[in-house]
Amino acid sequence: MSSNHSNSLAAAVLLIGALFITVSIIAMIGALYMYRYSNFEYMGMMRGMSFYAFVVPIPFLIIGIAIVAYSLTSMRSRPATSLVETASPPSFPDDQVLKLLPEQxxxxxxxxxxxxxxxxxxxxxxxxxxxxxxxxxIIRRLEEKGLVEVDKVKGRNLIRLRKHPA
Structure with a gap:
């Protein structure tokens, strides 16, 4: 899996976590409103059960915070690499290796x-x-020989020369 794909996946998970947090906060505001403006003295059997309005929002809030924290740490742990930037050019096969390869x-x-x-x-x-x-x-043969590697980038094959073993 490429780092661009995994970063976009982490961003999508981050949005899901934010949605969990938003829904739980709205539900807690509604529960507080109900608790504040309802008269629980005349509710009969439900009189002592006003805290149950917080049973669902609090776990949603905790789950949302956990999802956001996980996605943020996973986004930070993987540096985003672009196709244009390369820190150092890869070491390429030398002339002796090239002479042994078929023309194509x-x-x-x-x-x-x-x-x-x-x-x-x-x-x-x-x-x-x-x-x-x-x-x-041709690419598959070169991959079997250990000279190239194939990565999927947005549904297309990106062919990279492998670094020469030292």
């Missing part, structure tokens, strides 16, 4: 090197004049 695989690796280490499959296939199936087969 070499072209794909060289394309990725020129693109800064990553590119979307559709763009790479278009620029190298490869059809979708052919490009996917």
């Amino acid at each position: 695989e070499r072209r794909v690796v060289e394309y990725l090197m020129e693109a800064g280490g990553e590119a979307f499959q559709y763009k790479m296939a278009r620029d190298l004049s490869l059809d979708k199936v052919k490009s996917w087969r």
Whole structure:
């Protein structure tokens, strides 16, 4: 799972937690209004049960606070990385590795090197004049060889060169 996707998921969970908190606060305001302006002396059997109006809102408030706290900590723990920013360029396969690759695989690796280490499959296939199936087969072979990795970004395949093992 990419960090962008997980951050957007944490943001959605944050909104759900805020909704829980909002609903519980509105319910508690209603319960306080009922408690303050109702005359419980004439309610008969319900006279001593006025605190039951808080039975549902308080657990909702606690759950909402827990959800918000969890989503905020999960958003802080994962740094958001963008496709444009890279702290340091990845170490690419050296010339000896490139010489051993078949021509089409070499072209794909060289394309990725020129693109800064990553590119979307559709763009790479278009620029190298490869059809979708052919490009996917080449990418799978390179992935089996440990040279690239594939990540899903908004439903598209992002191909990244793997860092060379030291």
